[in-house]
Amino acid sequence: xxxxxxxxxxxxxxxxLLLNKALTPCRAxxxxxHPVWCTHSVNERQYKGMPTHGxxxxxxxxxxxxxxxxxxxxxxxxxMSATDTAYGTLNVNVSxxxxxxxxxxSQYIHNFCNRLxxxxxxxxxxxxxxxxxxxxxxxGTKTYVDAVLKTHHRVIQLSTLNAxxxxxxxxxxxxxxxxxxxxxxxxxxxxxxxxxxxxxxELEGLIAQMNQ
Amino acid sequence: xxxxxxxAPCGRMxxxxxxxxxxxxxxxxxxxxxxxxxxxxxxxxxAFQINEAAERANSPWTLVAAVYLQRxxxxxxxxxxxxxxxxxxxxxxxxxxxVLSDHELRLLExxxxxSRKQADDYDSDEEDSHGDQEIMMAQxxxxxxxxxxxxxxxxxxxxxxxxxxxxxxxRCLADSLVLLAEQEVGDEKLWLLPQTxxxxxxxxxxxxxxxxxxxxxxxxxxxxxxxxxxxxxxxxPKAIRTENSIGTKVFFFKAILADGAPPKTKKAxxxxxxxxxxxxxLKPAYMMKVERFILDL
Numbered sequence: 001x002x003x004x005x006x007x008x009x010x011x012x013x014x015x016x017l018l019l020n021k022a023l024t025p026c027r028a029x030x031x032x033x034h035p036v037w038c039t040h041s042v043n044e045r046q047y048k049g050m051p052t053h054g055x056x057x058x059x060x061x062x063x064x065x066x067x068x069x070x071x072x073x074x075x076x077x078x079x080m081s082a083t084d085t086a087y088g089t090l091n092v093n094v095s096x097x098x099x100x101x102x103x104x105x106s107q108y109i110h111n112f113c114n115r116l117x118x119x120x121x122x123x124x125x126x127x128x129x130x131x132x133x134x135x136x137x138x139x140g141t142k143t144y145v146d147a148v149l150k151t152h153h154r155v156i157q158l159s160t161l162n163a164x165x166x167x168x169x170x171x172x173x174x175x176x177x178x179x180x181x182x183x184x185x186x187x188x189x190x191x192x193x194x195x196x197x198x199x200x201x202e203l204e205g206l207i208a209q210m211n212q
Numbered sequence: 213x214x215x216x217x218x219x220a221p222c223g224r225m226x227x228x229x230x231x232x233x234x235x236x237x238x239x240x241x242x243x244x245x246x247x248x249x250x251x252x253x254x255x256x257x258x259a260f261q262i263n264e265a266a267e268r269a270n271s272p273w274t275l276v277a278a279v280y281l282q283r284x285x286x287x288x289x290x291x292x293x294x295x296x297x298x299x300x301x302x303x304x305x306x307x308x309x310x311v312l313s314d315h316e317l318r319l320l321e322x323x324x325x326x327s328r329k330q331a332d333d334y335d336s337d338e339e340d341s342h343g344d345q346e347i348m349m350a351q352x353x354x355x356x357x358x359x360x361x362x363x364x365x366x367x368x369x370x371x372x373x374x375x376x377x378x379x380x381x382x383r384c385l386a387d388s389l390v391l392l393a394e395q396e397v398g399d400e401k402l403w404l405l406p407q408t409x410x411x412x413x414x415x416x417x418x419x420x421x422x423x424x425x426x427x428x429x430x431x432x433x434x435x436x437x438x439x440x441x442x443x444x445x446x447x448x449p450k451a452i453r454t455e456n457s458i459g460t461k462v463f464f465f466k467a468i469l470a471d472g473a474p475p476k477t478k479k480a481x482x483x484x485x486x487x488x489x490x491x492x493x494l495k496p497a498y499m500m501k502v503e504r505f506i507l508d509l
Contacts, residue, residue, distance in 0.1 A: 167436035167466045168507075174284050174468060175388060175509045 079188055080159055087161040089121065089188040092173075095153045096181040105181055106154035109173065116169065119159045126153035126196070157188060272458040273445075277419035278407035280441065280505070281391040281433055283469045283484065287369055289386040318350040378483045381469070387486045390506065391469075392493055393427060394481035403483070403493040405502065407462060416440060420465040429482060432470040441466050442505040444498060464505065 082088040092109060096102040106123070113120050129151045134143040161169065170185070177183055291299060312320075375383045383389070393406040408423040410416060417438050424433055440463040447459035483493065487508045491499060 163437060164439040167439060167441055168505075170436045171466060171507055172509065175507060177284075179288060 079190065085163050087163065087166065087187075090158045090161055091186050091188045091192065092156045092158065093153060093184045093186065094156075094181060095151055095184075097149050097151060098180055099150075099152045101178050101181055102152045102154055105176075105178055106156060108176065109156055112169075112172065113156070113158065116165065118161060118165070118169070120156060121159040122155075122157035124155055124157075124196075126155060128152050272456055274457060274460045275410035275416070275419075276407050276460050276462045277410055277416045277423060277440075278405040278462050278464050279420045279424045279433070279467050280405055280464045280502075281424065281431060281467045281469055283381050283389045283391075285388050286385040315350060315353075319354075322349050322351060378485065381484050383484060384486060388507075388509075389484040389486060390490065391431070392483040392485055392490075402495065404498065405464065416463050417465055420463075420467075424467065427482075433467040434470055436466040436468065440464055442501055444501040464502070466505075 080088045094102055094106045094109070110120060110123055131149045131151065133147045133149060135146040136143050173183060369385065374380055377383055381389070391406065392403050394401055394403050395406065396402075397404070406423050406427055408419060408426060410419045414422075415438070417435060421435065424431060442464040444462040444464070445459065446462070447453075448457065453459075485493065487503065487506050490503065490506075494502065
């Protein structure tokens with residue numbers, strides 16, 4: 001008799017448990033049997049305790065970036081010096097009148113360096129220089145403007161160039177040089193770097209005043 | 213808009229890029245420091261060589277340096293049919309996508325003004341004053357330019373008679389040419405890249421330069437670096453082989469012909485050949501080693 005009763009009671013208790021679990025989210029008052037649900041009230045949000053809390057977070061996975069200062073003075077990259085088997089920092093200067101040809105050729109050189117494994121330190125453009133072609137007038141002595149030619153410059157800076165690779169590199173560059181484009185390879189100096197900046201006459205005036 | 217091609221293949225103009233490159237290479241001081249650095253490095257190496265001369269003298273190989281002198285292509289190669297079609301298509305697309313330029317806008321304005329002038333109810337006071345533009349219309353400018361263009365004669369790109377002359381350095385302007393010289397090696401006369409024997413106390417590159425200057429026709433060339441680009445080993449036939457000479461090793465150095473073709477001397481044993489024609493003149497074993505570093509771009 002007793003086991004039967006106990007079993008019946010157990011099953012009834014189980015059913016009561018199930019009912020309670022189903023009803024708790026709807027019920028406002030906490031129940032004594034389920035302490036997990038005691039912590040919340042109507043005004044508190046429930047999602048922080050959910051297993052899926054923070055499932056969409058991704059920014060903490062990105063690498064830490066130092067905050068960028070807006071006014072960062074342009075630092076010059078280290079100029080490598082020549083060793084016994086390799087040249088130092090070289091500037092490959094491409095210039096010409098036709099901008100598309102000059103740009104395409106400089107892009108070709110850049111891609112070629114990437115393919116050969118030559119490290120390209122920098123790739124920039126120098127300002128365009130305009131040349132006015134003046135022709136003498138047929139009747140008078142005055143010259144008039146006939147055409148305006150713009151010379152475009154593109155510079156590719158290589159950090160090092162292996163001496164054994166140099167003849168092959170130069171050979172390919174020269175063979176693929178298009179018409180109307182001038183190619184020159186020189187060493188990079190600090191004067192070259194400083195020439196890219198604009199002169200600031202007021203600042204220089206103030207510095208001169210301070211030094212005097 | 214009329215496109216005046218920049219790349220008109222005039223004989224002198226097209227060689228300008230090469231001249232400029234070489235002038236920068238030779239005349240600008242920064243370029244010179246580059247050269248000076250190289251020579252100092254080679255001087256150090258020469259010192260090393262003198263110290264190791266004792267060891268070197270026992271080597272049974274004779275060292276020879278040869279110069280691979282090339283004349284670069286002067287004009288760009290012709291496009292294949294597919295390339296031509298693609299070029300035309302791109303040109304068409306660009307034209308259709310482009311916006312009218314200043315000159316074309318001026319043309320349209322002038323045409324409109326002309327038509328307004330010729331209308332019956334024309335009031336010249338309403339017009340804005342375009343003093344200069346009434347004297348020289350945009351259409352007149354275009355006509356003047358057309359005239360100038362017609363009077364300009366570009367040099368022909370391909371000249372069949374010069375192409376066949378193997379001794380001329382002006383043949384086949386679209387390809388790069390190699391200089392071949394007929395030299396005596398052992399007992400026979402062979403066509404090969406100009407070479408001379410290496411002497412004690414000089415670098416291999418100086419030997420190559422000597423090989424170039426020893427040729428009767430004075431070629432001026434720029435060497436592209438100190439490192440050789442190829443090697444050819446030749447073992448003497450067993451009958452002649454002695455303890456001290458097993459054979460020769462030939463090192464090749466790349467050089468670019470400087471502008472200014474020297475005066476052609478008759479009976480000079482030189483040939484300017486394309487890579488495809490090399491096979492007719494060189495021996496097969498030699499050809500195998502040489503064609504590895506000749507770029508046929």
